[in-house]
Amino acid sequence: MSTEISTSRHANLMMILRRMVVAAAVVAPLHTGALSQPAQLNRIGLVSVGAPNAGVLGADLIGDFSRRGYVVDRNIVFDRRAAEGKPDRLPTLIDELAAEHVDVIITQGYTAAVAAKERAGKIPVVVTLSGDPVGTGLVASLSHPGGNITGVSEVAAELSAKRLALLKEAVPSVKTVAVLWNADDLGMTLRYKAAELEARRVGIAIVPLGVRAPDDFDTAFAEMTRTPPDAILMVTDVLTVLNRQRVIDFAAERRLPAIYEYAYLTRDGGLMSYGPDVGAIFDRAADLADRILKGANPADLPLELPTRFELAVNLKTAKKLGLTIPESILVRADDVIE
Amino acid sequence: MNLPYSRLRARPRRPLFQKYFTALFIAVVVPLLADGASEAWFGYRDQRHTLSQRLQAEARTAAGKIQAFLDDITDQLQWTVQLPWREGMEERHRFDALRLLRQVPAVIEVTLVDGAGVERLHVSRVDPDVVNSGIDRNQDPAVSGARSARIWYGPVTLYEGSEPHITVAVAGAREINGITIAVINLKLIWDVISAIHVGQSGDALVFDGSGRLVAHPDISLVLRGDGNPAATRLKLLQQAAVAGGSGITEGANAENRSVIAAMAPIAGPDWTAIVEQPAQEALMPIRAGLLRTALLLLTGTLFAAALAYFLARRMTGPIAQLENGAQEIGAGHFDHKIEIRTGDELEGLAQRFNDMAVGLAVSQERSERIARLKRFLSPQVAELLESSNQGTLLDSHRAEVVVVFCDLRGFTGFSGSASPEEVMGLLQAYYEALGAIITRCEATLTCFMGDGVMLLLNAPVPCPDPALHGVRMATEMQRSVQTLISGWRARGHTIGFGVGLAKGPATVGRIGYEGRSDYTAIGNVVNLASRICAAAEDGQILIDATVAAEVGSTCALIPLGTRPLRGFAEGIPVFAVAPQQQEWAALPAAK
Numbered sequence: 001m002s003t004e005i006s007t008s009r010h011a012n013l014m015m016i017l018r019r020m021v022v023a024a025a026v027v028a029p030l031h032t033g034a035l036s037q038p039a040q041l042n043r044i045g046l047v048s049v050g051a052p053n054a055g056v057l058g059a060d061l062i063g064d065f066s067r068r069g070y071v072v073d074r075n076i077v078f079d080r081r082a083a084e085g086k087p088d089r090l091p092t093l094i095d096e097l098a099a100e101h102v103d104v105i106i107t108q109g110y111t112a113a114v115a116a117k118e119r120a121g122k123i124p125v126v127v128t129l130s131g132d133p134v135g136t137g138l139v140a141s142l143s144h145p146g147g148n149i150t151g152v153s154e155v156a157a158e159l160s161a162k163r164l165a166l167l168k169e170a171v172p173s174v175k176t177v178a179v180l181w182n183a184d185d186l187g188m189t190l191r192y193k194a195a196e197l198e199a200r201r202v203g204i205a206i207v208p209l210g211v212r213a214p215d216d217f218d219t220a221f222a223e224m225t226r227t228p229p230d231a232i233l234m235v236t237d238v239l240t241v242l243n244r245q246r247v248i249d250f251a252a253e254r255r256l257p258a259i260y261e262y263a264y265l266t267r268d269g270g271l272m273s274y275g276p277d278v279g280a281i282f283d284r285a286a287d288l289a290d291r292i293l294k295g296a297n298p299a300d301l302p303l304e305l306p307t308r309f310e311l312a313v314n315l316k317t318a319k320k321l322g323l324t325i326p327e328s329i330l331v332r333a334d335d336v337i338e
Numbered sequence: 339m340n341l342p343y344s345r346l347r348a349r350p351r352r353p354l355f356q357k358y359f360t361a362l363f364i365a366v367v368v369p370l371l372a373d374g375a376s377e378a379w380f381g382y383r384d385q386r387h388t389l390s391q392r393l394q395a396e397a398r399t400a401a402g403k404i405q406a407f408l409d410d411i412t413d414q415l416q417w418t419v420q421l422p423w424r425e426g427m428e429e430r431h432r433f434d435a436l437r438l439l440r441q442v443p444a445v446i447e448v449t450l451v452d453g454a455g456v457e458r459l460h461v462s463r464v465d466p467d468v469v470n471s472g473i474d475r476n477q478d479p480a481v482s483g484a485r486s487a488r489i490w491y492g493p494v495t496l497y498e499g500s501e502p503h504i505t506v507a508v509a510g511a512r513e514i515n516g517i518t519i520a521v522i523n524l525k526l527i528w529d530v531i532s533a534i535h536v537g538q539s540g541d542a543l544v545f546d547g548s549g550r551l552v553a554h555p556d557i558s559l560v561l562r563g564d565g566n567p568a569a570t571r572l573k574l575l576q577q578a579a580v581a582g583g584s585g586i587t588e589g590a591n592a593e594n595r596s597v598i599a600a601m602a603p604i605a606g607p608d609w610t611a612i613v614e615q616p617a618q619e620a621l622m623p624i625r626a627g628l629l630r631t632a633l634l635l636l637t638g639t640l641f642a643a644a645l646a647y648f649l650a651r652r653m654t655g656p657i658a659q660l661e662n663g664a665q666e667i668g669a670g671h672f673d674h675k676i677e678i679r680t681g682d683e684l685e686g687l688a689q690r691f692n693d694m695a696v697g698l699a700v701s702q703e704r705s706e707r708i709a710r711l712k713r714f715l716s717p718q719v720a721e722l723l724e725s726s727n728q729g730t731l732l733d734s735h736r737a738e739v740v741v742v743f744c745d746l747r748g749f750t751g752f753s754g755s756a757s758p759e760e761v762m763g764l765l766q767a768y769y770e771a772l773g774a775i776i777t778r779c780e781a782t783l784t785c786f787m788g789d790g791v792m793l794l795l796n797a798p799v800p801c802p803d804p805a806l807h808g809v810r811m812a813t814e815m816q817r818s819v820q821t822l823i824s825g826w827r828a829r830g831h832t833i834g835f836g837v838g839l840a841k842g843p844a845t846v847g848r849i850g851y852e853g854r855s856d857y858t859a860i861g862n863v864v865n866l867a868s869r870i871c872a873a874a875e876d877g878q879i880l881i882d883a884t885v886a887a888e889v890g891s892t893c894a895l896i897p898l899g900t901r902p903l904r905g906f907a908e909g910i911p912v913f914a915v916a917p918q919q920q921e922w923a924a925l926p927a928a929k
Contacts, residue, residue, distance in 0.1 A: 134498070141498070141499060141500070142498050142499065142500035142501070142561065143498075143499050143500040143561055143562050143563045144562070158464045158465060159464060161465065161466050162462075162463075162464055162465060162466055164466070165466030165467060169467075198466060202466070291558075296558075300558060300562070301558045302500055302558055302561035302562050303500075303561075304501075304525075304557070304561065305497070305498075305500075305501055307443065307523055307525050307526060308443055309463050309464075327433075328432065328433065328436060331433055331436045331437055331440065332436045332437075332439060332440045333440075334440070
């Protein structure tokens with residue numbers, strides 16, 4: 001056998017072997033693709049102290065999950081529970097979700113968060129719109145919440161002062177402000193207190209109008225009718241939201257400027273609002289829930305603060321009230337309703 | 339004969355198959371291995387270089403994007419320092435600050451400081467605005483930093499131990515334009531950093547000058563702050579990447595997966611952008627290449643072994659056949675045929691072996707025939723007869739022959755008294771002496787009878803002058819034996835030697851059976867010669883009338899008259915060769 005023959009044979013062999021290897025490399029992924037497992041069904045429990053079909057029970061949150069690749073009934077199922085303004089129902093609702101063995105519970109509102117913390121056992125909880133969880137003692141700290149709780153905090157308390165300042169800037173003549181808040185809710189009470197502190201600093205008189213039940217609004221309205229304030233600051237929680245239209249209508253009727261916390265209240269007819277972007281909060285909550293579903297330990301997921309704040313002004317309402325909103329407010333408004 | 343063959347059949351110390359196999363295997367495998375190894379080495383180096391280049395490019399891109407994010411903010415901040423702090427301009431400045439907050443979501447608070455270093459306005463997303471606080475900010479590092487470098491980046495701070503922020507200060511072109519200090523929420527870098535993908539599952543990370551994580555696609559890692567294992571691992575990775583400089587570094591990421599990382603500096607805030615890609619993914623092309631080469635080498639080696647085995651077998655198979663054939667032929671199986679159809683020299687060699695076997699068979703047959711002839715012919719006559727192929731000479735025919743008889747006198751008495759060794763020793767010497775002469779004289783030996791011998795001349799091979807030739811042979815035999823006898827006599831043995839010759843017609847030919855045949859003559863002349871011999875005395879050579887008539891002219895004879903011989907009705911004339919005639923010189927060898 002001559003060396004030339006040997007080398008040419010060797011080269012041919014190498015070429016054949018290479019082709020075989022390439023062919024194997026092309027075929028292999030087809031097999032792994034065919035063997036991919038069926039999607040796992042994830043169960044999300046949603047609890048709100050408020051109305052069904054609003055907040056975490058609304059369409060926004062489902063959209064946030066869809067953007068992360070979830071398809072309802074294919075790989076995700078939502079189990080919705082609404083307390084409809086009756087916080088005493090919450091423990092039962094949480095128990096129901098625990099019995100359903102949901103993978104994650106997303107709560108809306110401080111009372112829902114407390115109920116979930118007490119009764120959800122080992123099920124991870126993602127809290128939203130529950131005020132300042134550190135301030136209320138719901139979690140130990142933002143970076144290390146501890147337990148099974150994570151979620152999105154609100155810069156809730158401080159913002160009350162900011163709202164009061166914005167209200168004063170929008171309507172400089174304001175001297176007396178009535179504050180409506182759910183006095184049963186610790187988170188909301190903290191917000192009231194922040195407003196009270198700021199009012200004292202800038203020389204505004206506060207009329208505290210704590211409410212505990214829908215009927216209390218009538219008492220509050222009667223109080224404001226008796227000694228009319230110059231403006232209203234409504235601390236937003238499920239109780240006040242459920243009665244928002246009565247407040248907005250009352251303010252319109254009495255020609256009282258009012259400031260709320262979330263943009264949707266301005267769109268409903270409120271004069272103005274300033275607060276975190278709720279849509280962004282739900283998006284972050286969906287992200288945290290997604291990561292828990294993918295195996296993250298909730299204890300490793302710090303609570304997040306909102307990064308975006310919305311100032312909304314309803315110029316139609318302003319017009320009805322005969323107010324001219326200064327440019328310094330409009331220039332910073334994210335949402336102006338004309 | 340068996341011993342050398344059995345030794346040959348023993349296992350060779352270094353079998354040919356082993357040598358061929360090794361040589362062929364090495365001939366294929368060495369270039370294959372050299373090729374494979376060099377391919378693997380260069381491939382590895384190229385891939386590694388490509389990986390390094392790619393990751394560095396990714397790191398530069400990531401750094402560029404972070405830089406662009408910061409530049410975008412500082413560009414926006416520049417708008418707030420374009421107007422001087424003069425009387426009546428406060429409202430313009432306030433609007434600039436408010437517009438900034440509206441425009442740049444990452445800015446969570448802005449502080450405007452006038453040319454004298456006094457705080458004029460503080461606007462925040464969370465806290466109520468503060469106008470003209472009058473605080474002297476000249477000692478603030480942000481103010482002094484911005485004054486000296488136009489743009490100043492503060493250290494990264496954590497809000498409530500969780501959310502990272504950085505303070506950025508920008509100074510106007512003129513001192514009177516003042517300085518704007520903004521606090522930036524770095525969580526918004528997440529939008530930038532999470533959009534950067536390195537390979538399939540690689541990430542980009544940002545660290546500040548002290549090695550604290552500023553941005554990570556997993557925002558929780560940033561928010562958890564220091565003091566957890568993930569942060570410690572990332573700090574180590576950052577230190578290794580920075581120490582590695584423009585190369586690539588191997589380390590562990592937050593999830594403790596092995597990663598390959600590269601870094602690029604972000605100049606402004608003295609940050610570092612690091613891109614990491616899981617080692618498994620990054621090195622996959624390298625590993626796949628090495629695996630491919632290893633697979634090729636393995637398959638090639640197996641193929642080489644199979645090829646070498648096949649070729650070595652083809653080479654040594656026929657050799658084993660040849661060896662076996664040689665053994666068969668050596669053992670005398672000349673009809674053995676070695677069947678090799680390789681079409682090469684080995685087939686030729688096998689053919690030679692087969693031819694040799696045929697030749698050996700012919701040769702052996704011939705030598706057996708010669709051996710048979712040598713029983714009664716001298717070797718040279720036997721050879722001649724065999725090679726001249728005159729087979730008919732041995733056929734029975736009538737011929738004029740000279741018959742020579744000779745025997746010892748007194749041998750029977752000697753053999754009775756002497757020891758067997760002496761008897762056989764004497765006979766041995768006697769026949770050696772006679773044999774040499776018979777062979778030389780090319781006489782045909784018909785038979786031995788104890789101490790007597792019968793010889794023929796002129797049959798089967800014709801002889802020119804058989805009578806004279808016979809007398810000369812007899813003379814020589816007599817002289818030779820007499821020499822021996824004198825020695826025995828000296829030892830006291832009474833032994834003599836006599837010879838008788840007669841010439842006449844006789845029937846000659848072979849008698850006997852398969853494998854054991856003798857040549858002999860049958861006729862009256864045989865009896866006559868025997869009787870004459872018996873009549874001869876020690877030292878005498880007696881001849882009949884016919885021989886005497888033929889040699890009479892050459893040789894001195896002594897007529898002894900007629901003698902009565904047993905078996906012959908009448909007396910037969912007998913002559914003795916004269917003793918002096920026995921002094922004849924040795925006869926030359928017959929042709």
